[in-house]
Amino acid sequence: MTATGSAPSDRRDRSNLIAGAVVLILIAAAAAVGIIALRGGFGRNRGASYSVYLPGVPQLGSGAELLFQSEHVGEVMRTDPPRIGLQLLVTAVTVPEVTETIMLFPGDSVRLAALPETGLVTIALRALDAVTIQSSSGIYTLNRRATNLWLVDASGSQERLVVNGQAIGVRGRPGEVRTGDLIGIGRVRIEWQDLSDYSRVSLRIALAKLRKAAGVSDTTSPRFLLGSRSSIAMANAFGLGKPALRLEPSFGRAAFAMGPDSVIAAAPTVDLERTVQGMLSYLNSPAAVRREPATRFERVVSDLNRSLDQIAELGGRIETILARADAVSREQGGQGMVGRLVLDTVARRDLNSAVRQLSTVTASIADTSRSLLARLKLDTLEAGVTRAIATADVTLKRADSVLGKAGVVVDSLRPIVATVRDSLAPLLGNANGLFNQGNTVAKGLRVPLGAALISLVGLSVTGILKLIGVF
Amino acid sequence: MGASAVGVGRERAREPLRVRGRNWLRGFVTRVGHLWVENPADLVRFSARLLGAWRSVLLDLSPRQLGRTLWRFIAQTGRTFLRGVFEVLGLGLAIGFGVGAVARAVGPALQPLFASIIVAVLLRDAIPLILVVFLAGRMGGSIAARLGGYFGQRPGDSPLVSDRDLTQLVLPHLVAGTLTAGVFYGLAAYFTVTGYLTFGEVQRFLADSPDWYFALDSTRSALGIGLVKSMLFGTIVVYVAAAYGIQVRERAEAGVRRSVDVQDAVWETSATVILLATGLSVLFWLTVEAPLR
Numbered sequence: 001m002t003a004t005g006s007a008p009s010d011r012r013d014r015s016n017l018i019a020g021a022v023v024l025i026l027i028a029a030a031a032a033v034g035i036i037a038l039r040g041g042f043g044r045n046r047g048a049s050y051s052v053y054l055p056g057v058p059q060l061g062s063g064a065e066l067l068f069q070s071e072h073v074g075e076v077m078r079t080d081p082p083r084i085g086l087q088l089l090v091t092a093v094t095v096p097e098v099t100e101t102i103m104l105f106p107g108d109s110v111r112l113a114a115l116p117e118t119g120l121v122t123i124a125l126r127a128l129d130a131v132t133i134q135s136s137s138g139i140y141t142l143n144r145r146a147t148n149l150w151l152v153d154a155s156g157s158q159e160r161l162v163v164n165g166q167a168i169g170v171r172g173r174p175g176e177v178r179t180g181d182l183i184g185i186g187r188v189r190i191e192w193q194d195l196s197d198y199s200r201v202s203l204r205i206a207l208a209k210l211r212k213a214a215g216v217s218d219t220t221s222p223r224f225l226l227g228s229r230s231s232i233a234m235a236n237a238f239g240l241g242k243p244a245l246r247l248e249p250s251f252g253r254a255a256f257a258m259g260p261d262s263v264i265a266a267a268p269t270v271d272l273e274r275t276v277q278g279m280l281s282y283l284n285s286p287a288a289v290r291r292e293p294a295t296r297f298e299r300v301v302s303d304l305n306r307s308l309d310q311i312a313e314l315g316g317r318i319e320t321i322l323a324r325a326d327a328v329s330r331e332q333g334g335q336g337m338v339g340r341l342v343l344d345t346v347a348r349r350d351l352n353s354a355v356r357q358l359s360t361v362t363a364s365i366a367d368t369s370r371s372l373l374a375r376l377k378l379d380t381l382e383a384g385v386t387r388a389i390a391t392a393d394v395t396l397k398r399a400d401s402v403l404g405k406a407g408v409v410v411d412s413l414r415p416i417v418a419t420v421r422d423s424l425a426p427l428l429g430n431a432n433g434l435f436n437q438g439n440t441v442a443k444g445l446r447v448p449l450g451a452a453l454i455s456l457v458g459l460s461v462t463g464i465l466k467l468i469g470v471f
Numbered sequence: 472m473g474a475s476a477v478g479v480g481r482e483r484a485r486e487p488l489r490v491r492g493r494n495w496l497r498g499f500v501t502r503v504g505h506l507w508v509e510n511p512a513d514l515v516r517f518s519a520r521l522l523g524a525w526r527s528v529l530l531d532l533s534p535r536q537l538g539r540t541l542w543r544f545i546a547q548t549g550r551t552f553l554r555g556v557f558e559v560l561g562l563g564l565a566i567g568f569g570v571g572a573v574a575r576a577v578g579p580a581l582q583p584l585f586a587s588i589i590v591a592v593l594l595r596d597a598i599p600l601i602l603v604v605f606l607a608g609r610m611g612g613s614i615a616a617r618l619g620g621y622f623g624q625r626p627g628d629s630p631l632v633s634d635r636d637l638t639q640l641v642l643p644h645l646v647a648g649t650l651t652a653g654v655f656y657g658l659a660a661y662f663t664v665t666g667y668l669t670f671g672e673v674q675r676f677l678a679d680s681p682d683w684y685f686a687l688d689s690t691r692s693a694l695g696i697g698l699v700k701s702m703l704f705g706t707i708v709v710y711v712a713a714a715y716g717i718q719v720r721e722r723a724e725a726g727v728r729r730s731v732d733v734q735d736a737v738w739e740t741s742a743t744v745i746l747l748a749t750g751l752s753v754l755f756w757l758t759v760e761a762p763l764r
Contacts, residue, residue, distance in 0.1 A: 013501050016501045019504030019505075024500065463511055466509065
């Protein structure tokens with residue numbers, strides 16, 4: 001074990017010392033270049049700033065990815081707290097039509113230029129309850145009087161406001177505007193929406209990457225690349241993966257809304273979990289406090305409730321009639337002339353029982369403070385009071401069965417969604433995040449990889465020099 | 472003697488911190504040079520020597536020597552197989568039962584995801600990588616230690632390895648390593664798939680047959696890639712171990728630090744093999760289409 005031949009050992013150590021120093025210098029240089037590149041040096045951070053207004057509070061942190069066809073084309077810079085604002089869909093009735101989304105917060109205004117010769121249309125949100133629309137024919141003022149109810153004041157204009165193709169405020173047509181109404185002013189059509197919460201998400205889009213991913217020329221202008229019909233949607237895959245945004249660019253005409261900001265429209269999205277939750281909440285909520293039906297599912301539930309109300313009312317009437325008959329039969333302890341003539345003792349006992357049961361049934365059905373499912377799950381119906389009620393009983397049982405199955409199906413969706421979210425989130429979410437990060441890092445590694453390649457060449461040169469005995 | 476030893480210890484303890492730091496730094500930089508330059512250079516030198524020994528290979532494969540050569544290959548393959556087969560069986564069963572239990576826990580809604588993505592990734596990427604770690608430790612370390620520590624067992628042994636010795640020492644290990652890695656991969660993949668399909672239940676494991684799963688195109692594709700990777704990794708394990716082992720043996724000509732060099736060769740074999748296998752896996756991974764990438 002002792003160094004009997006120390007000279008070769010010393011020579012080898014010295015050689016390794018020099019080689020090691022070269023390697024460490026190369027590693028340090030490559031690491032420095034890599035860190036600078038990953039921090040945005042070497043031009044990686046060049047990009048254009050855009051913003052999108054998403055409803056509610058989107059779970060998007062700084063750095064969340066913006067994807068186009070699964071390619072990284074940008075990232076979220078900042079997400080502002082939600083503000084109450086007005087988001088309108090405006091269409092220039094030209095050939096072809098151009099539709100885009102405008103966002104207004106109190107104090108904001110936007111000018112629309114559909115055609116130069118028709119003049120400008122200016123929409124301004126003066127306050128949360130006042131909107132003015134100014135055109136060549138005058139000024140219309142819309143005042144918010146209740147949720148989803150805006151009253152139109154056309155006193156500042158020479159013409160009536162046209163809503164859904166007809167002038168309002170004449171021939172009994174109320175001068176009001178609700179969500180979904182189409183306001184026509186000259187060559188501009190405005191699809192009205194009520195106030196809501198919107199969060200502004202600021203984005204940085206790497207236009208060069210977008211051009212490359214979209215396969216368009218490098219000289220394509222941003223206005224063409226992100227045309228007026230471009231949209232952005234959440235892409236969180238039911239919460240399984242890391243939240244991201246999906247960009248759908250629309251190549252073509254430039255925007256006609258001359259706003260202060262480069263805004264991309266938010267695409268409508270379907271959140272399965274929220275939808276199922278909403279259905280369950282609506283199904284289980286008391287009828288008395290339920291909102292107006294807005295979806296097909298809610299209309300079906302509402303119709304069922306109405307049918308139950310009618311059944312309850314019918315039952316109530318039958319109950320009144322039977323109660324009167326019972327009262328008559330009870331006079332003089334049931335031994336009176338009328339009582340004996342109308343009903344015998346057994347029939348009177350049955351009648352009393354029927355009245356009690358019917359009272360129980362109708363009281364349960366008529367109780368609008370209970371949910372639909374609670375109103376329908378009535379075992380007392382099994383007794384059957386009258387043939388009419390018995391028929392209703394069968395119908396209600398069927399309805400109960402169908403709704404019970406529907407409830408089971410809807411309920412079964414919840415654990416599946418929860419399982420998907422809870423079980424896979426740690427696995428796929430992390431993996432997805434890891435892949436996304438890896439993807440991002442890999443795409444940003446062009447410069448560091450170059451540096452690493454140069455380091456590798458340097459390493460090889462060092463090895464060759466060592467092999468041929470230079471040191 | 473004791474006082475002298477204490478005195479030496481005190482003498483060493485009195486070394487200034489600056490000197491000790493400088494010595495440590497010098498040793499560290501030397502080690503870096505050894506790992507990143509000397510070892511790759513050894514691999515290149517070993518490859519050149521192995522290519523230059525083609526005449527000896529032809530001689531080994533000549534009709535007169537073929538029987539003996541084949542017997543060496545078979546014997547070495549058999550030894551290598553027997554030394555690792557039980558560990559590989561345990562490895563495959565553990566992976567299979569583990570994945571099966573997880574698949575059962577997440578329920579039927581997610582099992583197709585397991586079958587199409589996770590098991591495929593296991594067969595194609597994970598099992599070859601796990602296998603290479605096992606082979607590097609078990610087979611690579613053994614070869615490096617045996618070849619590196621060979622000198623000095625008999626009087627008159629020369630530390631230098633001739634071309635003939637080189638091929639006779641290395642080729643049986645190369646054949647054994649490549650074949651054994653392939654067989655081991657097959658065993659591990661079979662037990663993994665069976666364990667997964669039976670959801671980790673021993674009774675079903677013994678009764679059910681996974682033939683239908685192996686007949687799927689996606690499974691066969693993953694198995695093919697995994698088999699090729701495993702055999703390649705097995706070759707790399709033997710190649711690196713032989714290169715480092717023989718280099719250490721010949722370096723003993725200088726008569727210094729032989730046992731330390733052998734120890735280093737053993738762990739450096741594992742580290743180098745795992746590094747190479749990981750790099751190759753990344754390259755393989757880059758060839759896979761989205762969304763797996």
